[in-house]
Amino acid sequence: MKVIMVLFDSLNRHYLPSYGNSWIKAPNFKRLAENSVQFDNCFAGSLPCMPARRELHTGRYNFLHRSWGPLEPFDDSMPEILKMNGVYSHLATDHHLYWADGGATYHSRFSSWEMIRGQEGDPWKGQIKFPEIPEDAKAPQRLFLPSREKLADIWRQEWVNRQEFKEEKDYPQSRTFQAGIDFIEKNHSEDNWFLQIESFDPHEPYVVPEEYDALYGDHIKKKNLDWPDYHPVIESSDDVENLKYKYAALLSKCDRSLGNILDLMDKHKMWDDTMLIVCTDHGFLLGEHGWWAKNMMPAYNELVNTPLFIWDPRVKIKGEKRNSLVQLIDMAPTILEFFGLDIPKDMQGHPLRDTIANDKKIREACIFGWHGNQINCTDGKYVYMRGEAKNTNSPLYEYTLMPTHIKSRFSIEEMKDFELAEPFTFTKGLKTMKVEVKNFNQHYRFGTMLYDTEKDPYQEKPIEDIKQEVRMANLMRKLMKESDAPLEQYERIGLSYDKEVTEQDILDYKANFEKEYSVGKDFEESITWEGNTKNEFIAFVNLVKINDKDKLVEEFKKEIEKENLGKVTEEFLENFVKERVDEERKPMIMYFLNLLSRRK
Template sequence: MRAIFVLFDTLNRRFLPPYGAKDVVAPHFADLAGRSVTFDNAYGGSMPCMPARRELHTGRHNFLHRGWGPLEPFDDSMPELLSRAGVYTHLVTDHQHYWADGGATYHPRFRTFEFFRGQEGDEWKGHVADPPVPDNQAPTVTNGDLRRQDRVNRLYMTSEAEHPQTRTFDAGLHFIRTNADEDNWFLQIETFDPHEPFFTYDDYRKLYDTAYDGPELDWPDYVRVREPQETVDRTRSLYSALLTMCDHSLGRVLAAMDEHAMWDDTMLIVGTDHGFLLGEHDWWGKNTPPYFQETIHLPLFVWDPRSRRSDERRTSLVQTIDLAPTLLDYFGQPVPPDMQGAALAHTVACDAPVREAGLFGIFNGHVNVTDGRWVYLRAPARPGNQPLSEYTLTPTLMRGRMPVEVLREATLAPPFKFTKGVSPLRVAGTAYTDPHAFGSMLFDLGTDPGQRRPVIDDEQELRMATLMRDLMVASEAPAEQFERMGLPATGPLAQEHLLCREQAGQVETSRRRPLRAEDFPRSRIDVTTPISTLLAEPAAVSVLRAHLGDLVDGPLPGEVLELGLLDVAGVAVGLIPTATLHRIADELAEL
């Protein structure tokens, strides 16, 4: 038995022909659907990139206990368990987060692995001098250092053959050719694409020629859309072009399976970690707004040579946590008791259901649940997004290590069942946004698949909130998560625990047009002035401290210091409420 898992990052379901896309060139995804089972109700769980990959290893949710971070010493790891059982496991990837602090313990769980450098802001090629900035590049406010590095990296990708996606699939095909006559192996081919930046080549871009001559935005900030529709359309076309390049790479894998007659004894899984908002709900990106369908409802294709089902669709609700148990089961290995997911062999064969509802979310964000028809996005019960704690034995962040100031305050927490008797560190959780500002929302996907009309329905909210609470209990959510969400850990839920009606005003406010500079008084120093300049003026510091409190005195990243308060309010939604920003603007104007 062999298995191949092709993992894309940020593969939008709605841009794929098997899911209804009409204007995206992706013939190999259409071919894949004809050769496999297509899942119509596949959802992510822990978001975004590395939390999702932790689920792929562990088969359990982690977003209630930890933000972005590595595999923990107590975590089960599907590829490691396979390796211990004698299955040869190999990873080929260009996903740069594997060699950063927050992802450095994943790849060693494979027996062998290969890396290909250069995606996004991967700290790869070293140029002391700043690289050229294209004249037509659209202005952005975040990730300045990473964008600079990305411009350097692109200098070394002048052809498709040099692109890390191509090199990753080259390596995957080399493994297939080398081991086509061998048995008992698992190959994970993983590319960062079509994650932003949406960088590809003319052969793909010309397929979506829009005669656009405005600013190029191939890496949007995660903020509300302010650009005109033609820029939004152009960015979507750049994403589509990169997706078509991904489709070409997928086609190479399908051709290799044909060439080596692998369909009789090789499982193929093709999926992703999450999607991306490309102007839907008036947002770019992910993570800041709640996880709408565009970012959490995923494409998933499975060919299982045991049941040999192809060109069929499945409606059962499945999640990312199911993939580790599925692969362990396929290779005849037991599923560890800490895995929450279910093996999907019977679901692939005959659409056998594996769950009533699925939990999903991001640490410090909304907690969410779906039963496949209804989706409930629950915000914190109160402003401030507290209490929050992370539980870890590997205190690293996406890029870097947890500050010693945070670690000095850490305490040992009692073990969870899934920590296998080990007491983790409890450290203060950080929230860069306040999801309370978005409010809680309930949607009926049967009548509103685009999630444009939140429903106030106490009976349905009570049912969904109960499903959520029960799944949180099953995930051993820490006590502070129940407090943050305003949910009891035990006992029946009641009217007092419902939030949609109470928070309807926040939902409406969050949908208003984004704030602009012209909404505020202009003066010598104002809400567009860099924060570093404001902090250099004692009178301005007094104004800020009066309205923002400890935020002013806390350590601020260098990138934040170069932003104005208006930009910060747009990126870190809820951190500076609109009314507070207006009061600050008025008082700064008087200085």
């Protein structure tokens, strides 16, 4: 028996034919749906990239305890369990963050691995001379934070790397799939192996050979405008369309690569004994809800309701859909069960054999989110998003024995006051470091939202239904307990560990949220505000964590009186903010202020 998993990064299911898209050119994704079972209620768990991969290995949520980070010493790893039990595991990937500080323990759990370089500013090819960059290219603003001079190297390196992409075979995605093809050709007649072909595409930037742009004709006017930023949509309508179709072009390239794997399944008659899984870590917003990308906004379904296709040769069902609620944490138990191996007790996921066969329900609800952002819960019909109870978004801690961020170690400042936490149920008796999150907590004032996704599948309008909110809040609380969530996570979002949520609790939470994220109703109503400046000022007060709001408000009033302003303008507010932020943090403060206020 064999398993091939094809993992695409940032795959938005609304761009796939079998999920309802009528204009994308992706015949092999359509072919895949015809030859497998398609899941319509698959949800991500921990976001974004490496938190999702930790779930893929461990079969359990990690966003309640940890942000982006490596596998921990106490983590179960599905590929390693296979390796230790006579099932060969191999990884072919171009996901460059496996080499970063926060991802460096994943690939080495496999029996062997092949790493392809060159994606998203990967520090790959060495060139001192600044590369030529086309005029229609645009660098995402986030690449220049906190220091334009320091992080501009990512943008520079991206264009150094692109010089290497002369033919389609040179592109990292092409080389990744070729590595997977080579493995299959060499080993298709062998037994007991797991192959993970992991494509960084269609993650941004959307870099493709000309022929894929040509598939979408005049919709792509700027071939090098291919890197959306992580912010509200502020581009011109032409640039928005350009970026959407650049994503489509890259997805069409992914489709061709997928077709090569399906061809091999046909060629070697592997449908008889090989499980095929095609999945993603999370989706990507391409203008939906007024946002680009991920991380900064609520966990809308375009981000978390992800595509999933599975062919199981034991049940031989294809061309059907399943509605049961499944998650990425189910992949490890599904693969271990397929090979007849025991599932570790700390895995929260479930094997999907019976769900594939007859849509067997395996859970009532699930949770998902980013560490420190809203905690979210769905039962497949309702989606409940619950944000922080206090504007400090505290208390919040990282629990780890591997103190690294995406591309750096934890700083001395972060580490100097860490404590040892008592073991969690899944840490194999080990205590962990408990490190307070003191820097930007990435809280975005979204509060609580409830959606009925059966009636409102695109989550266009939150509903007010306090009885459903109570039910969903208690489901969330139950799932947090089953995940051994740290006690402060309940406090952070205004839940009680000890008692169930009541209607009065919901009303109190909402009233407190409004109080926390205001600077006084009388003050707000006594001033005339231009555009969105009121929300921006409130965001600034909360963003810099001023302990004495009244003092800052008084300073603001005095400045208004001094300038004899009839209306608070964008220019006045920006100058007020900049005068109160040190130079090093100013670019980042202004960037996040725009995000928090959603200024356009």
